[in-house]
Amino acid sequence: MIxxxxxxxxxAIYSPEKQSMYCPYCDSVDCEELSPGQGMQMCGNxxxxxxxxxxxxxxxxxxxxxYIIFEERTTGEYEPHLIIPFKMGKKQAQELLKKExxxxxxxxxxxxSESKLDKIEGMYVPYFMYDFDxxxxxxxxxxxxxxxxxxxxxxxxxxNYRLERDMNINFEKVPVDASIAMADDIMxxxxxxxxxxxxxxxxxxxxxxxxxxxxxxSSELEPRAIKKAKVDARTLMEQTLTRYSSVTxxxxxxxxxxKADNYSLLPVxxxxxxxxxxxxxxxxxxxxxxxxxxxxxxxxxxIASGLTVFLSIAAIGGLWNLIMGVI
Ligand SMILES: [Zn+2]
Ligand SMILES: [Zn+2]
Numbered sequence: 001m002i003x004x005x006x007x008x009x010x011x012a013i014y015s016p017e018k019q020s021m022y023c024p025y026c027d028s029v030d031c032e033e034l035s036p037g038q039g040m041q042m043c044g045n046x047x048x049x050x051x052x053x054x055x056x057x058x059x060x061x062x063x064x065x066x067y068i069i070f071e072e073r074t075t076g077e078y079e080p081h082l083i084i085p086f087k088m089g090k091k092q093a094q095e096l097l098k099k100e101x102x103x104x105x106x107x108x109x110x111x112x113s114e115s116k117l118d119k120i121e122g123m124y125v126p127y128f129m130y131d132f133d134x135x136x137x138x139x140x141x142x143x144x145x146x147x148x149x150x151x152x153x154x155x156x157x158x159x160n161y162r163l164e165r166d167m168n169i170n171f172e173k174v175p176v177d178a179s180i181a182m183a184d185d186i187m188x189x190x191x192x193x194x195x196x197x198x199x200x201x202x203x204x205x206x207x208x209x210x211x212x213x214x215x216x217x218s219s220e221l222e223p224r225a226i227k228k229a230k231v232d233a234r235t236l237m238e239q240t241l242t243r244y245s246s247v248t249x250x251x252x253x254x255x256x257x258x259k260a261d262n263y264s265l266l267p268v269x270x271x272x273x274x275x276x277x278x279x280x281x282x283x284x285x286x287x288x289x290x291x292x293x294x295x296x297x298x299x300x301x302x303i304a305s306g307l308t309v310f311l312s313i314a315a316i317g318g319l320w321n322l323i324m325g326v327i
């Protein structure tokens with residue numbers, strides 16, 4: 001499927017800045033959805049060969065720059081329930097990278113070059129967002145210790161309490177990414193997303209971005225979501241135990257019941273910088289701008305500045321001696 005401009009026939013895309021569909025060539029907002037009978041491997045606009053791999057549900061055609069949406073991968077069992085549309089456009093994402101890393105020392109010189117930053121790609125990442133009903137039973141013994149002095153004596157009083165807690169917690173939309181290519185720890189760092197902007201899914205949001213269908217099933221990912229929710233459940237429980245100096249004989253039993261597993265697409269800007277053959281992935285939350293990723297250190301730059309580094313260490317060493325001397 002492809003979105004076309006009714007005015008000039010070019011590929012219409014979704015604009016995060018305008019929060020609507022528009023044509024980047026003639027600025028018209030009037031577009032239509034076309035489903036030319038394309039095969040999986042062919043661009044519906046120009047006929048060039050395209051390769052969606054195993055999971056891509058939207059691919060940009062290299063020949064004509066159109067965004068081709070694969071209906072087989074966005075409908076039926078692959079139709080997302082919800083989507084957070086991109087709020088941040090490509091320019092804004094590039095500016096964020098420049099702001100974050102512009103003043104970093106030892107960065108490879110082309111890390112923020114226009115040609116490298118141009119390769120930044122907006123992508124909808126598949127997620128399952130679980131609703132859980134959680135029953136949390138906790139038993140234990142709480143101790144409160146009180147000390148005071150009277151005359152020559154010090155007194156200690158320990159009071160013991162039998163603790164019983166039965167909590168019922170409703171978790172809503174605990175997110176877990178369903179993309180094999182996305183490293184879990186990096187994706188977790190992009191949270192939180194603001195759920196007020198969740199929309200019912202509409203294919204128009206996909207035009208202009210890459211997207212993947214889920215590559216792991218909901219039942220495969222459920223244990224990860226439960227693990228995340230458990231951490232929060234335990235934190236909540238601990239908050240009810242803060243008045244005790246210590247808690248012993250701990251026993252707990254946590255049960256999760258899954259009520260929903262909303263299949264959703266969330267917006268991420270991807271920037272992959274290759275340095276000495278090694279990829280350095282950066283991800284930016286396409287809704288909030290939160291970023292994750294670690295840049296490489298340019299070895300030639302560090303060597304070039306060796307003298308300065310040595311001098312500043314010596315200076316700090318000197319300062320340290322001085323302080324010690326005063327003490
Ligand atoms: Zn147009
Ligand atoms: Zn094409």
